[in-house]
Amino acid sequence: MATADDNLSVVIGAGGTGGHIYPGLAVADALRRAVPHAVISFIGTERGLETRLIPDAGYRLHTVDMIPFDSSLGARRYLLPADLLRSGRQAQRVIEEQGAHVVVGMGGYPSAPAVLGARMARRPVLVHESNAVPGRANRFAATLTPHLALAFDRTREHLPARTALRAETVGMPLVSDVAGLDRGGRAALRGEARRWFGVPESTRLVLFNGGSLGAARLTEAALQLASRWRGRPDVQLVIKTGPGALEQVRARLATEGGDRVATAVGYLDRMDLAYAAADVMVCRAGSATVAELSSVGVPAVLVPYPHAPHDHQTHNARVLSDAGAGLLLPDGEATGDRLAGLIEPLFADPARLAAMSTAAAPGTHALAADLMAAWALRLAGRAPANPFSFQAVERNHA
Numbered sequence: 048m049a050t051a052d053d054n055l056s057v058v059i060g061a062g063g064t065g066g067h068i069y070p071g072l073a074v075a076d077a078l079r080r081a082v083p084h085a086v087i088s089f090i091g092t093e094r095g096l097e098t099r100l101i102p103d104a105g106y107r108l109h110t111v112d113m114i115p116f117d118s119s120l121g122a123r124r125y126l127l128p129a130d131l132l133r134s135g136r137q138a139q140r141v142i143e144e145q146g147a148h149v150v151v152g153m154g155g156y157p158s159a160p161a162v163l164g165a166r167m168a169r170r171p172v173l174v175h176e177s178n179a180v181p182g183r184a185n186r187f188a189a190t191l192t193p194h195l196a197l198a199f200d201r202t203r204e205h206l207p208a209r210t211a212l213r214a215e216t217v218g219m220p221l222v223s224d225v226a227g228l229d230r231g232g233r234a235a236l237r238g239e240a241r242r243w244f245g246v247p248e249s250t251r252l253v254l255f256n257g258g259s260l261g262a263a264r265l266t267e268a269a270l271q272l273a274s275r276w277r278g279r280p281d282v283q284l285v286i287k288t289g290p291g292a293l294e295q296v297r298a299r300l301a302t303e304g305g306d307r308v309a310t311a312v313g314y315l316d317r318m319d320l321a322y323a324a325a326d327v328m329v330c331r332a333g334s335a336t337v338a339e340l341s342s343v344g345v346p347a348v349l350v351p352y353p354h355a356p357h358d359h360q361t362h363n364a365r366v367l368s369d370a371g372a373g374l375l376l377p378d379g380e381a382t383g384d385r386l387a388g389l390i391e392p393l394f395a396d397p398a399r400l401a402a403m404s405t406a407a408a409p410g411t412h413a414l415a416a417d418l419m420a421a422w423a424l425r426l427a428g429r430a431p432a433n434p435f436s437f438q439a440v441e442r443n444h445a
Contacts, residue, residue: 055085055429056146058109060138060161061101061153062091065258066333068100070177070416071153073220075106077420082429088145090138090161097157111137111160131159138164148427149173151419154185162188171426175419177219177334179362180205194426196419198334198412199366205357217422218415219338224319226413230344230404233323240324243317244310246283251394254325255286256315262289262331264381265350266296269329271383273305282394284309285321326400327390332364340367342412346403347373348389350381372407 057078061071068091075087088107091097101108113134138160142150150165152158152174165172172192176185179199189195189210197203198219203211228236238248246252255269269286276282284305288296290313300306315321322328322343330336332351340347347367351360367373374389393400411418 055082055424055427056148057085057087057151057423057427058090058142058145058147058149058161058165059087059151059153060090060158061155062089062097062157063095063155064333065096065100066177066335067153067155067158068095068097069222069335070175070220071151072101072104072106073222073226073416074151074153074175074419074423075104076223077220077416078423081417081420081424086145088141090141090164091157095157109138109141111141111157113156113160131163134160135163135167139167140164142168142170148429149423151175151423152185152188153177154182154188156184159184159187162191166191173419173423173426175217175220176202176214177338178202178359179334179366180357180359182356182359194422196422198338198415199363201362201366205362215422216411217418218411218413219335220416220419221335221339221342221412222318223416224317225322225339225343226416228319228322228343229409229413233343233345236319236323240320240322243320244283244285244324246324249281251282251326252324253282253284253390254321254328254330255284256321256328256330256336257287257289258331258333258336262350262352263292264378265329265331266292268350268381268383268386269309270296270299270303270305272386273300273309273383274303275383275387277304277307279308282308285325286311287315288313290314327393329386332360334359334363337363337366338410338412340373341407342409344372344404344407344409346393346400348376348386349373350376350378353378367407370407372403 059071061067078085089101090109092113093110111134142164150170150172152162154177162172173194174188175196177198179201195214197214197216200216255265257265266288273284288311293313296311300309322345325345328345328347332349349364351364364375368375
């Protein structure tokens with residue numbers, strides 16, 4: 048067997064939304080920690096956030112031509128097999144040029160060409176499914192490799208029996224600043240986080256997080272709530288709008304008086320501080336968000352995106368709501384008045400709020416990036432520098 052000091056090349060397929068990209072970056076960073084001189088690159092497309100996030104993180108991005116696995120494509124969906132074959136061949140060339148020893152697919156349609164390309168190039172493939180209900184891309188990818196990792200154990204309920212038997216639950220790979228923010232770390236960071244947001248400890252902070260690009264429904268509900276609460280001295284809202292809506296939201300807050308209790312930001316650069324500062328989060332139910340909330344223990348009102356394939360965000364949200372760590376609010380009911388009816392009783396009952404913080408099982412999310420890296424290294428015939436991670440994966444496969 049080669050050693051971890053030998054040259055190692057890994058290609059990761061990830062793109063589209065932050066929910067696939069950030070876990071891919073977490074795995075890349077874990078691989079880099081294990082094998083500092085490893086050559087790690089990504090395959091994605093030109094249309095997703097990967098064009099910014101991956102180069103900004105210091106990794107090379109190769110792009111292929113691939114259209115989404117989306118029923119809204121109309122007649123163009125009949126071109127999907129040809130598009131996938133073409134993009135798979137493009138990915139195969141990248142994989143062979145990079146001399147990849149292993150390919151990791153993080154789900155979402157941009158990863159499908161990487162998985163197919165790896166199969167064509169006869170390279171081992173590890174696929175990660177992040178949602179409670181598998182997406183179309185990973186349903187396809189799981190037919191091409193025996194190595195399937197899950198973020199949530201309940202995903203097995205939505206897999207064919209034979210696939211479920213060989214899948215391993217490793218958790219959701221989290222970026223390092225959030226992975227290191229366990230519940231004790233959240234408490235220790237709270238004072239610094241509150242100063243960062245300019246919120247005194249005596250004030251309850253509600254954080255609205257609509258995902259990588261924001262969510263219009265959540266932003267509108269936040270504006271309504273800010274207007275309703277504008278005379279309250281004991282609450283503060285931080286609204287992540289996404290960059291496109293920021294100025295419009297700030298103008299509405301000023302016009303309606305909501306700026307007395309609310310601040311709008313286009314992006315949250317320090318999610319560790321956001322989680323440490325927040326008393327309640329109002330958010331979509333993307334898999335990464337649900338995993339982060341489970342790990343750090345922030346009570347949440349979860350508003351699943353209603354058009355997600357297979358309604359997977361509702362299934363994701365139930366990971367928290369079934370445990371008593373979150374409240375599930377349908378998208379059509381997400382108004383300021385409805386949110387007030389859910390959040391105000393929590394603020395009036397500190398014991399219930401504290402119980403929600405501890406209700407969700409943290410799982411292995413904080414270790415998942417290292418577990419994925421160790422599994423990939425095993426497939427590549429490399430012995431990882433961190434034996435604990437490697438042994439953990441070996442135990443899972445015993």
